[in-house]
Amino acid sequence: MINLKIKKMFRILFMVSIGAFLVACSNGGDKNQDSISSIKQRDILKVGVFSDKPPFGFINPQGQYDGFDVYIAKKIAKDLLGDESKIEFVPVEALSRVEFLKSGKVDIIMANFTKTKERQEVVDFALPYMKVALGVVSKNGEIKSIDNLRDKPLIVNKGTTADFYFSKNYPDIKLLKYDQNTEAFQALKDDRADALAHDNTLLFAWVKENPGFVVSISSLGDEQSIAPAVKKGDKELLEWLNNEIKILTQDGFIKQAYEATLAPIYGNDVDPISVIFEPKN
Numbered sequence: 001m002i003n004l005k006i007k008k009m010f011r012i013l014f015m016v017s018i019g020a021f022l023v024a025c026s027n028g029g030d031k032n033q034d035s036i037s038s039i040k041q042r043d044i045l046k047v048g049v050f051s052d053k054p055p056f057g058f059i060n061p062q063g064q065y066d067g068f069d070v071y072i073a074k075k076i077a078k079d080l081l082g083d084e085s086k087i088e089f090v091p092v093e094a095l096s097r098v099e100f101l102k103s104g105k106v107d108i109i110m111a112n113f114t115k116t117k118e119r120q121e122v123v124d125f126a127l128p129y130m131k132v133a134l135g136v137v138s139k140n141g142e143i144k145s146i147d148n149l150r151d152k153p154l155i156v157n158k159g160t161t162a163d164f165y166f167s168k169n170y171p172d173i174k175l176l177k178y179d180q181n182t183e184a185f186q187a188l189k190d191d192r193a194d195a196l197a198h199d200n201t202l203l204f205a206w207v208k209e210n211p212g213f214v215v216s217i218s219s220l221g222d223e224q225s226i227a228p229a230v231k232k233g234d235k236e237l238l239e240w241l242n243n244e245i246k247i248l249t250q251d252g253f254i255k256q257a258y259e260a261t262l263a264p265i266y267g268n269d270v271d272p273i274s275v276i277f278e279p280k281n
Contacts (some may be wrong), residue, residue: 035231044088153176
């Protein structure tokens, strides 16, 4: 009698476990397949952006998110949900971008995210909307080559392409790593290091506002691209974004975003073709 009760109890536990497993699998599949439906049901698009990286993502004097990435993100929200105000900007730091996607804190990362092989293993990138390379800024342009950095500290942001590039290719160069852009650039102003490495597109803008500093190395390594990123495996949202970026590039919206946010900073010193992808004839 006891054995029958034990067998019955194990049978029930087994059926419950199988049921829970099937439900978990079903929910996991729906999460990826129905990502756009979930966003539309929520009626808000959550986008990770920088809050301290002008002119790409920053808080303006009115307390609102502003910049090139933000300008494009609003258009994405408008085309997806019918209203550019149906967007929640989530501030991220360079090192937290991947985790914010993995944990579902954001639907899309638009935080000047450079597409690299290492990152492609953990997130899915849509079509790019911007070109970029690494650059180095120094006081009075004193650092003109990598050789000038030997035995001298170099400032980078944690988790950026600059961090990865120098750690991999020049391990003998001492890196001072900071979480936030404001901290990194303030450290340069305070003479805590001889130079700072970052995206050249950012440095071109920064030196305009900071006389005495020069982008003394304008390009390092290969030219790369910046693109929106979604959670790994989110095919539905990825396909929608690919089509969206293609349309925004072809109809001239990306160039419009450049003219509205970057051109006033760069002036005639930077050729738009070196920064953005333009329509193909």
